[in-house]
Amino acid sequence: MGTWIPDPDSVEIALFLEDDVSVSPLFYRWLKNVHKKYDKRTDIAGYSLRGTCPRFRGVNETDLRAPETEFCMLYRATGSWGISPHRENWFKYIEWYKDVSRDRTFQPLVPGIIPNEWYNISIKIGTTENMWTMWHIHYTHYNNQFTLFLNFPDKMGLTSHWQEAGLHYQKHHTLNHSAPLLTTWDPRYDHLPDKLVKLDYDGKIIK
Numbered sequence: 001m002g003t004w005i006p007d008p009d010s011v012e013i014a015l016f017l018e019d020d021v022s023v024s025p026l027f028y029r030w031l032k033n034v035h036k037k038y039d040k041r042t043d044i045a046g047y048s049l050r051g052t053c054p055r056f057r058g059v060n061e062t063d064l065r066a067p068e069t070e071f072c073m074l075y076r077a078t079g080s081w082g083i084s085p086h087r088e089n090w091f092k093y094i095e096w097y098k099d100v101s102r103d104r105t106f107q108p109l110v111p112g113i114i115p116n117e118w119y120n121i122s123i124k125i126g127t128t129e130n131m132w133t134m135w136h137i138h139y140t141h142y143n144n145q146f147t148l149f150l151n152f153p154d155k156m157g158l159t160s161h162w163q164e165a166g167l168h169y170q171k172h173h174t175l176n177h178s179a180p181l182l183t184t185w186d187p188r189y190d191h192l193p194d195k196l197v198k199l200d201y202d203g204k205i206i207k
Contacts, residue, residue, distance in 0.1 A: 002094075004085070014085055014090075017159070020161060023082065024158040027159070044074070044089070044145065045140045046089075048078070048081075048150070049081065049157060050079040050150065056077055056137075058202040066199060068153075072192070072196065073199055075199045077201070078140070078147050080133050101135075107123075110141045118131065156180050157179035159179075
């Protein structure tokens with residue numbers, strides 16, 4: 001949680017990456033654009049570089065997708081394969097975490113979503129300290145914040161996970177479940193939309 005603590009006047013951009021992640025050489029161009037465009041919004045918690053994301057309610061194995069006319073979208077989750085926090089909202093989240101985590105009985109669950117199951121497993125095996133995303137999901141849920149995800153053609157992403165055996169994967173997976181890396185810049189990505197489609201945990205558009 002204390003990985004990024006910049007000066008109050010700093011304008012730096014942070015990016016958190018999991019181990020075993022490949023990154024597109026275009027990632028920083030995208031991050032500069034989205035931070036410049038959306039950092040004044042209060043309903044955005046951060047910017048994910050993932051090209052795919054599972055639904056957190058309903059059929060988990062079905063990748064989340066917005067209409068093809070949209071090349072980015074807002075979703076009620078975080079993207080730990082590569083996430084660049086919204087600076088001000090991240091600071092507020094950290095202060096909230098410091099406060100509520102003092103209560104050892106507090107569990108950061110959100111009714112009816114699949115990550116609850118993962119968190120309950122982590123409780124049983126004593127690895128909750130490795131699941132910061134559950135705290136972030138809880139905080140953003142109750143503060144009505146979203147993460148900006150990619151909705152590029154062919155599920156292309158700015159990160160791709162190797163999915164090697166380890167903490168999060170029991171055995172090696174192929175990259176088929178991950179996303180191909182973006183290698184060619186589309187000029188549309190320099191003209192981000194003012195209005196963003198919002199998706200709920202089940203992938204349905206929030207009106």
